[in-house]
Amino acid sequence: VFEAQPQLGLVQSGWRRVNQKGEILMDATPWNYVPELNLEMWLRWKPLGTMGTLMFRRDWLLKVEGFEPGLAHAEDVDLILRLALLGCESAWLHQSTVCYRQHDRNTMRDGISQAKSINYVLDKFFNLPNIPLEIRLLENWVRYSTLVWSSWYLYYTGFPSEMAEYLKKAWNYTPFLTVETLTNWTESFVHYSQGLGQSLSVNQLCRLPEWNDLTAWVLQQTIKQRSQTLEAGIKLF
Numbered sequence: 550v551f552e553a554q555p556q557l558g559l560v561q562s563g564w565r566r567v568n569q570k571g572e573i574l575m576d577a578t579p580w581n582y583v584p585e586l587n588l589e590m591w592l593r594w595k596p597l598g599t600m601g602t603l604m605f606r607r608d609w610l611l612k613v614e615g616f617e618p619g620l621a622h623a624e625d626v627d628l629i630l631r632l633a634l635l636g637c638e639s640a641w642l643h644q645s646t647v648c649y650r651q652h653d654r655n656t657m658r659d660g661i662s663q664a665k666s667i668n669y670v671l672d673k674f675f676n677l678p679n680i681p682l683e684i685r686l687l688e689n690w691v692r693y694s695t696l697v698w699s700s701w702y703l704y705y706t707g708f709p710s711e712m713a714e715y716l717k718k719a720w721n722y723t724p725f726l727t728v729e730t731l732t733n734w735t736e737s738f739v740h741y742s743q744g745l746g747q748s749l750s751v752n753q754l755c756r757l758p759e760w761n762d763l764t765a766w767v768l769q770q771t772i773k774q775r776s777q778t779l780e781a782g783i784k785l786f
Contacts, residue, residue: 558637586639622666660706693722
């Protein structure tokens with residue numbers, strides 16, 4: 550791919566998920582939903598599986614001074630966002646080049662650290678002064694969708710209380726009305742689980758005490774917002 554397109558600074562491939570025995574679980578082909586790799590797509594979808602699927606030109610890595618030291622997770626997202634912001638062009642290699650073995654000791658199982666890291670990377674990125682306006686306008690959606698993904702991952706890795714806290718943060722950025730937001734959360738959880746080749750029971754999710762408390766909290770916020778809007782309208786008259 551590099552030989553065919555010498556202007557590229559980064560090539561990303563697909564990957565294969567396997568279990569502890571090496572048996573195939575699924576092939577990840579993210580180019581099906583992210584056909585183009587540019588700054589907007591990296592921000593919106595973060596179509597990354599493992600660092601082994603990425604190949605960089607050395608001069609681009611030197612230009613951005615490599616990985617951020619001390620970043621436990623999401624160091625690949627941080628690196629790619631910095632590269633893309635500087636104009637580094639990326640392309641897909643439409644095949645799986647590595648196998649990612651899923652087991653209980655994977656670093657990806659550390660849900661709390663993973664959630665903190667990815668949202669730290671977004672805080673850092675959106676605080677940069679040189680972000681194009683069209684990218685700046687995506688901030689609310691990117692933050693919302695990333696917080697929802699973080700919440701699902703916390704649920705998946707066994708942290709339901711933290712899941713609820715991250716969904717409360719997502720509420721501050723939601724582009725949807727109340728019922729649509731709750732629906733989007735459940736649909737997103739199902740979608741992300743399917744991405745790992747697993748099924749998720751919405752009924753089981755909705756029976757969680759943390760989910761029920763979260764739903765009640767969302768309704769309270771909605772009532773509060775409507776009251777504030779009504780009071781503001783009365784003052785205008």
